[in-house]
Ligand SMILES: O=P(O)(O)OC[C@H]1O[C@H](OP(=O)(O)OP(=O)(O)O)[C@H](O)[C@@H]1O
């Protein structure tokens with residue numbers, strides 16, 4: 486998606502440790518018009534698929550998943566929580582995910598009330614790096630007996646391999662910008678094809 490690539494080039498900064506900082510528009514301050522264009526792009530890619538629910542993971546996926554839902558007939562958006570809470574009741578699907586930015590493992594929790602065998606799920610997230618977060622969400626869908634229809638990602642860091650592994654596993658993955666390489670010294674960012 487050209488618009489997203491241009492924003493990354495203009496406003497993104499490359500940090501040490503394979504970190505691309507795009508918090509001016511994507512995952513701290515949120516550009517809602519850009520989110521809307523991203524939702525439209527995913528809707529075009531996944532056209533013809535029946536989606537009954539969007540599943541994402543807190544925190545950064547939530548905003549864009551909610552805007553994207555407007556392009557998928559206002560289906561409910563469920564976000565996996567990364568901490569137990571007194572506000573979480575009843576039976577839960579639980580798995581564990583290593584957080585890329587927080588550099589530690591978190592429990593990932595979804596209430597059984599909100600995901601089940603009848604669901605056809607679109608997974609949405611802001612970043613795809615090693616694929617830990619998505620494998621956690623896929624694991625939860627497997628526990629629920631739900632069908633993963635596709636995966637919509639804003640920024641995939643292709644050089645970290647998580648995306649290509651998911652493609653090999655047969656998932657329909659639509660990453661709107663795929664960073665092939667980035668250099669913290671020069672700030673150069675190359676996108677895939
Ligand atoms: O493919 P991976 O290696 O799993 O990396 C991608 C994940 O990393 C970030 O989550 P993180 O927990 O770092 O931060 P967040 O709380 O801002 O979502 C991002 O939001 C993705 O969920």
Ligand SMILES: O=c1[nH]c(=O)c2nc[nH]c2[nH]1
Nearest residue numbers: 503504505506585612614
């Ligand atoms: O803001 C972010 N930048 C990144 O490079 C990244 N990788 C995973 N999650 C991420 N979030």
